[in-house]
Amino acid sequence: MKNLIAIALMSATVACSTALSAAEQPRPLNFVVILADDLGAAELACYGNREHRTPHLDRLAQEGMRFRTCYATPICSPSRVMLMTGRYGFRTGWYNFTGRPGSPTYKNSDYDLGTAELTFADVLKTAGYATALSGKWQLTGKVPTLIHDCGFDEYMMWAYKHNLPEGVVHTGAWEDAKSQKTERYWHPSIVSNGKYRPTTENDYGPDLFNDYLIDFIRRNKQRPFLAYYPMCLTHRPWRPTPDLEHKGRKTEGGLKHNVEYMDHLVGRLVQAIDDEGLRENTVIFFMGDNGTQGAGKGAVTEMGARVPLIVRCPGAVLDGVVSDELVDLTDVFPTLIDFAHATLPTDRDIDGVSLVPTLRGENGTHRDWIFSYLHNRRILRDQRWLLEGDGRFYD
Secondary structure (H helix, E strand, O other): OHHHHHHHHHHHHHHHHHHHHHHHOOOOOEEEEEEEOOOOHHHOHHHOOOOOOOHHHHHHHHOOEEEEEEEOOOOHHHHHHHHHHOOOHHHHOOOOOOOOOOOOOOOOOOOOHHHHOOOHHHHHHHOOOEEEEEEEOOOOOOOOOOOHHHOOOEEEEEOOHHHOOOOOOOOOOEEEOOOOEEOOOEOOOEEEOOEEEOOOOOOEHHHHHHHHHHHHHHHOOOOOEEEEEEOOOOOOOOOOOEOOOOOOOEOOOOHHHHHHHHHHHHHHHHHHHHHOOOHHHEEEEEEEOOOEOOEEOOOOOHHHHEEEEEEEOEOOEOOOEEEEEEEEHHHHHHHHHHHOOOOOOOOOOOOOOOOHHHHHOOOOOOOOOEEEEEOOEEEEEOOOOEEOOOOOEEO
8 A cells, every 4th residue: 555655655745846947947938930022131220221220120120130241132022032041042043033044933833832841830830839920922832822832821911813713803902904914002902811801992912911910929939839920011113101190191103201110119129029928929020131222232342232130039049249250041941940949850951040049149150151142143252252153353
């Protein structure tokens, strides 16, 4: 009997100890990855711009780490693939915009990104994360599975005409009626989880995408999540935005107002994260996909490739730091996987390098060089030298 009691007590002790250990286990970090469209680093006040007011991103930089030199590619499609896969174009085939020479879709209309590549959403979903995308896709695939196939449980996207479900006619506005390019801003074309979502002339697309992601975060706050937010702003046309100082009115538009409204939406999303008690458990990444239209975009130069990068997570990322480490968008994939304590794929080469040691303030150099490209031209730099696509070499 004594032996039975001893065994029972030991079992109870082990059970209590196991339960306590489980309770003490830190919850996995959440991730919010924000990708602004056509936003070079020089457009933000925290990067030296004296015209644009970007208080929310300035504060995000003060509360986290801001990188002076981060490279995307000079145009959006290869940057988005680079970001999601952690791989350069010589591995994925994505050197150029969708459908142009230098992209896998140029001569292969059946190319499917979801089959060809593994995304950060694929890996995190396998690790137990809820995953969502809201905003601009502009890559391959067919409705309704195009984004699901890349690892996202749910999505809301600005939909081109060819992204609409079969038989659906867009009832909203057109950005370019001649080319049948649907509107992304006022009265936008939206598909959510494979279904067309009608909008009105008072609906502003960037607000709808922001609302969707905030709702996703609130619905999934009890479990780890990945929220990928490829924004429509600040891509041309620089339409009038809602007027932040006069409710119900619109601004006159232009780059300045579009940058400032983009900053407002980032601030709204960050505030929602903080209000839900997720501030210290959510790593927020903010970056651009290429240089600004008319000020670098499409040019195989540092102005074309250099974008902002800000990372915030109190306790996991040092605050108030401006880093001179060289970074490019391939580094986001392994950083997410590292923070999540997940496993990098072993069946393919990952070009990115985890930023976790740098974000924690550990000694050592993050990278010796960074790399960018567009079609048949390249950009390469280290801390001293810069080689641009036209052959110019700078010290």
